[in-house]
Amino acid sequence: MLSINNLSYFIGGRTLYEDASLHIKPKDKIGLIGLNGAGKSTLLRLINGNYQPDGGDISKSNDCSIGFLNQDLLSYQTEDSILSVAMEAFGEAVETQKAIDQIIKKLETDYSDGLVEKLTKQQEKFERLEGYSMQAKAEEILEGIGFNTQDLQRPLKEFSGGWRMRVMLAKLLLEKPSLLMLDEPTNHLDLPSIEWVENYLRNYEGAVIVVSHDRQFLNNTINKVVEVTQQQLTVYEGDYDFYLEEKELRSEIQKNAFENQQQKIKQTERFIEKFRAKATKAKQVQSRVKALNRMDKVEDVIDTNAVVNFKFEFKQKSGRHVIRLEEVSKSYGDLKILENTSAHIERGDKIALIGANGKGKSTVLRIIDGSEPIKGNREEGYNVLKGFYAQHQLESLQVNNDILEELKQAGTEKTELQLRQVLGCFLFTDEDVFKKIKVLSGGEKSRVALAKTLISEANFLLLDEPTNHLDFQSENILIQALQQYQGTFITVSHNRHFVSQVANKIWYIENHEIKVYPGTYQEYLYWREQNPAESTEAPKPKVEKKEKSQTKKHTDEDQRRLQALKKELNQLEQEIDKLEKDINELEAHMAKPDVYGNPDELLQTNTKYESKKSTLDNLNEQWEEKALEIDMLEE
Missing domain, CATH: 4.10.810 (Virus Scaffolding Protein; Chain A)
Structure with a gap:
């Protein structure tokens, strides 16, 4: 159907492809993967004819039509309704409908046999083009990817870029091209819409090439992986999980x-x-x-599975209760988001807030952050230091700064060496740290913004779609960082693999209430499968009910007790810091070969180590008790 033969393409002095080849068959479902900047989107534009190869050729059969969903479509605007825009996919049928309407109008004054015969022919043609079902098909697809029935007649220009992208996706799906190319389609879809598109693509009659960093989406839609690596296109016959296994085997053979x-x-x-x-x-x-x-040189294996050891540092731990929402309501005009709902976040919670778009997930994050006005009560616990990552933070990066300078402005006391170590964890090494923000890709900017959030010494993170624009390697780094994070976080994400790896509690919004499933994402999915009649409801969270009463007025004695407790807590934190440093020094000492090989010295050092560990555990318990008492006094 389509062949890429000995393709070469250069950008400036950089080689993206050199003598690369690929053959696409009529029913191939291809996942196009590779590191950010490897040339995935460029390949789609070369196939679509937007760019011309510097060498080789791309040939296709005469009956091969191409549909291309790309990020440029975000800017498309029109006064036409989204239903009309989607129905543009039936171009010939729409024109035939217009012709029929004109003939019917003429028939109001002209009853000639010729005009009636012309109408009959146009109606036969309209039926042959399946024109009578085109509106129903357009409505089905638009509603399948998340639009409400009442929205279908609204002008396209009233919708945000992400929703406009969905309309373009609907139009492409209705066109049914021989080759459907989708560049990061899940970036603008919520979970129900992603599942709908997965089912549609599985049964799609033509060929599909999809660029995506959602591994579960790939597993559910593709039968072939094409990896862009070392200026070549390497094919793996299977889904993404098969690719991982096969790549490991090939890498081992190549390494040897x-x-x-x-x-x-x-x-x-x-x-x-x-x-x-x-x-x-x-x-x-x-x-x-x-x-x-x-000699034909064998290339060394590029390790894309970076393992990071990201050390988070807190100036202070938070109290047991991080955030309490009590009887919270939130509306935008007639649009109701929350109504008399309560939810609690405790220290150590790793929460994923999931669900359909339009339910108010980002609004909930802002309510938790305290930046969104509400009806009801929001209470922030003791010593809570917040760090908020959202997509708009990419725009807040100073474009004329280099990456290292941008991190220096994050307000921490880290040295340049420490900042370079952090950037190394996020794949910025050597001279990369001096790249200007303005020349970075979307994925690279996301990594910089995430690094700034994670070095902020916050003990409570709010993360809004943190995996958008990240390639698999960068996503893996973020997962490892959050798995090592000892604070509390809540994340909004439609990336199921990411959620399954980092969350220990699932939140979602239903009937204007925050519902909680007290377990991992896999456990939540199992519960949902076992309870189909209640699939949209999860068990209610077990939280302490706070008695409604008048605001408590602190007595002078309470205030004195509170001040004393804070002083004691501060003293405990200093002792804990010193003990942790002593323990780290003892661990390093025991790891020395001359100590490890000397049983007497090893025993003596280990005794000190265990003693300090015991003291540290005791101090941590005291810290917990005092922090809890402070929380209670401040309520």
């Missing part, structure tokens, strides 16, 4: 071949160097020089 070849090269070079000056060995030396020049 690379190491064996390197060893052979070194031996040959040593021979050449040793006998270069000996006339009796001149023939053998020349033979080996020619052999080296003819």
Whole structure:
């Protein structure tokens, strides 16, 4: 259906593709993957004809039509209703409908046989084009990807970029091109819409190429993976999970071949160097020089599975109760978001707020942050330091700063070496840290903004769609960082793999209430499958009910007790910090070979270590008790 033969493409002095080839068959469902900046979107534009190859060619059969969903469509606006825009997919049928309407209007004054015959022919053509069902099909797809029936007649220009992108997706699906190309379609879809699109693509009659960083979406839609790596297109016949297994096997084989070849090269070079000056060995030396020049070099394996050890540092721990929402209501005019709902966040909660768009998930984050006015009570616990990551923070980056300077302005006391170590965790190494923000891709900007959030020393993070624009490697780094995070966080995300890896509690909004499932995402899905009649409801959270009463007035004695407790808590924190440093030094001391090999010294050091650990546990318990009492006195 479509063939890419010996494709080469360059941007400035950078090679994106060199002699790359790929053959796409009529029913292929391809997941196009690779690191940010590898050239995935560029390949789609080359196939679509927006760019021209520098070498090789892209050929397609005469009956191959292409539909391309890309981020440029976000800016498209019109006064036409979203239903009308979607129905543009039935171009010939829409024009036939207009012709029928004109003939019917003429028939009001002209009853000639010729006009009636013309109407009959147009109606037959309209039926042949399935024109009588086109509106129903358009409505089905638009509602399937999240639009309400009452929205279908609203002008496209009234919707945000993400919703306009959905209309463009609906139009493409209705056009049913031979090759459907989707660039990050899940960025603008909520979970119900993603599941609907997955089902549609599984049964799609044509070929599909999708660029996505949602691994579950890929597993549910594709039968082939094409990886953009080292200027080539490498094919794996299977879904994303198969790709991971097969890539590991191929990488192991390639690594062994690379190491064996390197060893052979070194031996040959040593021979050449040793006998270069000996006339009796001149023939053998020349033979080996020619052999080296003819050798097809095996590339080393690029490790895309970075393992990070991100050390989070808090100035202080939060109290047990982080945020309490009591009888909260929130509306925008007639649009009701929350009504008399309550929810509590405790220290150590890792919450994923999931569900359909339009339910108010981002609004809930702002309510928790305290930046959204509400009816009801919002109470913030003791020592809570917030860090908020949202998509608008990408725009707040200073475009003329380099990456390192941007992190320096995050307000921490970290040294330049420490900041470079943090950036290394987020794949910015060596001279990369001096890149200007303005030249970064969307994914690179997201990594910078996330790094700024994570070094803020906040003990409570609010993360709004943090995986948008991240490639698999960057997403894996974020997952590892959050798994190592010892504070509290709540994240809004439609990325099911991400949620399954980081959350220990699931929140969602239903009937204008915050509902809680007290378990992991996998457990939530299992519960939903086992309870189909209640699939939209999860067990209510077990929270302490706060008695409604007048605001408590603190007595002078309460105030004195509160001040004393804060002083004691501060003293405990200093002692805990010192003990933690002592314990770290003892751990490092025990790891030294001369200590490890000396049983007496090892025993003595280990005794000190256990004693300090015991004291630290005791101090942490005291800290918990005092922090809880402070929480109660401040209520």
